[in-house]
Amino acid sequence: MSIETSTAAQTLPLVNLRDLGGIQVEGGRVKSGALWRSDDPTISPRAELSELASQGLTAVLDLRSTPEAELSPHRFSGELGVRAHHLPLAETAVHPLALVEAAPAVRSPADVGHWYAGLVRSHIHEVAEGLQVIGHTEGGVLFHCAAGKDRTGILAGVVLTLLGADRSEIVADYARTQENLNQIFERLRHAAYTRAQDPDDEDAARAREFFSSNHPLLAATPDSMDSMLTELGGSGGILDLLKQQTDPDELAEGLHSKLVD
Known part of the structure; x- marks a missing residue:
């Protein structure tokens, strides 16, 4: 599946944005x-980022892959005084065709969770760096x-777990994305890095068929998290x-000190 090299995508407001503030964790709330x-x-739109x-x-x-980040970079972050860090949580596993290829092995929401756990293990360096940031x-x-579903959901699950959130809170936060999925997929149709150049391309047709299905990889159900x-x-x-990368206790204490009231 080929990807457009143009970054000129229509600007559209975020549809899956949420502040994790208020979630009950050990010793208080985020x-x-x-x-x-x-x-x-x-x-x-720039105005939305300026408001944040x-x-x-x-x-x-x-957390996007390098090709995604190169085709649609953070254009406004520097001028708004916001520092952008790129830590890809998966380079190939989230490409549309990779999802198509993975689909036969992922048959249930629980299988999606197994895939997530594998990404944490194989990208523990990036996870640790993200937690440090x-x-x-x-x-x-x-x-x-x-x-804002898979890679974002994975990191949210890790952060909230380390903060001592109850599993039901973590699962509920993840599942909130389900109600936004139709808007999310519609928004992403305008993103340069998700559009195929050739509408008749066989691989693009396979990807379109997959993304119009009800496959568990395209949902955000509680069982996955x-x-x-x-x-x-x-x-x-x-x-x-995390011991492979850093002092995990120090990292967890730093997260708690920064994020918890």
Whole structure:
């Protein structure tokens, strides 16, 4: 499937943006204005990003693949005083054709969660770096991918787990994306990095057929996040993985100090 090289996509407001403030965690609640998750802000109007900056946003954590980020970069972040960090949580696994190829092996929401857990393990370096950015940045941090569902959902699940949120809270936050999916997919149709050059291309046709299906990879059901958390072993399992990259206890303490009231 070929991808357009033009970055001239229509700017549209975010449809899957939310402040994680207010979620109950160990010792309190997540602070408002400290941590946002969203779909792709690179195709948002400048005014929307400016409004977030006025609310205290100082850093954006981009979890998209390198091709996505190169084709639709953060154009306004620098002039708004917002630092953009690129930490791809998956380089190939989220390409439309890769999803098509993975589809036969993913037959249920629980299988989606197994896939998520595999991404955490194989990209624990990027996960650790992203957590460091969140914990050490002065001001608010927004993290995103394209839809704000998979890669964004994974990092949200990890952060909230380390903060001591109840699993039901983590799962509920993930599942909130389900109600936004129709708007998300419509918005992404305008993104340069998701459009095929040749409408008659066989691979593009396969991708279009997949994205018009009811496949579990295209949903955000509670069982997917619950499955990921079970497979990773909750906070203990995540902390063990982070030992490969950093001092996990220090990292968790920094996150709690920065994010919790």
